[in-house]
Amino acid sequence: MSSVGAPRWRRRALSAALVLLALLWLLPAVWMAVTSLKPTENIVRVPPEWIPRPATLAHYGEVLFSSSRTARIGRAFLNSVIVSVGTVAVVLVTSAMAAYSLARMRFPGRDLVFTVLVGSLMIPNAVVLVPQYVLTQRLGWLSTYQGLIVPEAAVTFAFGVFLLRQFFLTIPGELEDAARIDGADSWRIFTRIVLPLSQPVLAALAIFAFRSAWNDFLWPLIAVNKAEMFPLPVALSFLRGAYASESYGPIMAGATLSALPLLIVFLFANRRIVEGVRVSGLKG
């Protein structure tokens, strides 16, 4: 609703109330970070202390470099970085190429391909879990990086095509026509003209793909059987079993570490994330 009829003081009061609610909304995440910084003996103190005094990084050292294999997530962090960056790379290359041909070239079967891709966005991932495992096993890809990257990229590919095609359609064709008259072929036009113009939407897709790869849980839980190949969410879920139930310090340190990369991306590229989500809503 626009600002019709709402006097300024009422908007201010509303804003204040919402700020309060927003701060309340952030409390679970704050509590997680605060706990990770407390010495063990202060964690379970009642009433809850919202400022860690004294603050310590001991739990971070412990979960990153602990000598016990199940209680260590340093390697898992690295695995998650490799898998997420790999997924982003595969998604960007395959989606951009496919979207360009669907947006700019005319060929028999084009509409069918696009319809099938968009329709596939409705496939629930849980439905393909077992056959995807069978396939990955047959390829010898269980507990490997490619076994996490390729299926993950396949899920995001269709969305990427949808997102990028929408954008490519808005680029005026004159530049490309001019380049073609000068003798440039499609590949050259795609890499030298279309991609540079599409940096914002490529960034949005990259963040989207990174987020889903970084946070995916069920597939790696099944596809990885070796502790040293676990990505972060799986390693974190086992961290709980590695410590006694009262040891929230190291567990919250691990949880906070897993939140950091996307928090940083979010602080600097808030707009891009929101844009990606916004467009994802348009597909309905």
Added chain:
Amino acid sequence: MLRKARLREGRLTPWLFLGPGLLLFVTFRVYPLLDGLYLSFTNARLGRTQPAFVGLANYERLLEDTRFHVSLWNTAFYTIASTLPILAIPLLLAVLLDRGIPLRAFLRSAFFFPFTLSVVTVGLAWLWLLDPVVGPFNYYLKTAGVPVRSWLADPSTAMWAIILTTVWWVTGYYLVIYLAGLQDIPPELYEAAALDGASGWRRFWAITLPLLRPVLLFVVVTHVIGSFQVFGQVFILTGGGPGDATRTVVQHLYETAFRSFFQFGSASAMAWVLFAIILGFSAIQFRLLRGHTEF
């Protein structure tokens, strides 16, 4: 010579551009979908190289699998009980945020932030928050005089605690989608309604809701597809317990295929039953919410 090269490019080029992506898509999306349907008619299991065709046996067994029925019921309960809060809370926030208030960008970011977290991170944070003995949630409730219990260990409240956690996690996502939908409503409509003396509520019911219909449809369909596959929150928060009180279909499928019995055929049958239910629900929602809106 030049013309020939161009002709060749004309025919093949689109498929060269599509090739890598289509290979990925067909191998890891289309083929598994069909293979899963095939597996559901076989006695496939881990390590069995030559599965035999067993007709509808896997589906018939599901009719007698009481744990599967419980999982289905729990999943349906979770989906239905969470739909109203997921529809209403982000919508309410979006309508309030869309009034040109100060700090709008900060507010949107704050509500959106939990959605950047993984389901495991969210689950662990709430597990600690809801700790029955030393968690802050129960401490503040007690201080306020509300009777407390071990929310996750009590069969009558465990699913509600999972729903609460999920609402916290995904509200920001739907908020952003609603905000985009609200921006597409022409402000002149509200101005005209205001001139006619329509109240805020009246404007909401007569203008906002009807024009948001496509967005509402998207939110409901997305939410239902996601809810029928709920797994991570439950896995972390309760592990399906107490008893089987929060066991969901995907957890049952996961355990059947990968934890206890390694029965791929049976698990694939569950997957396709789930798929059929999701498609059925989506179709009903399209019918109900489409109305006269064109897409």
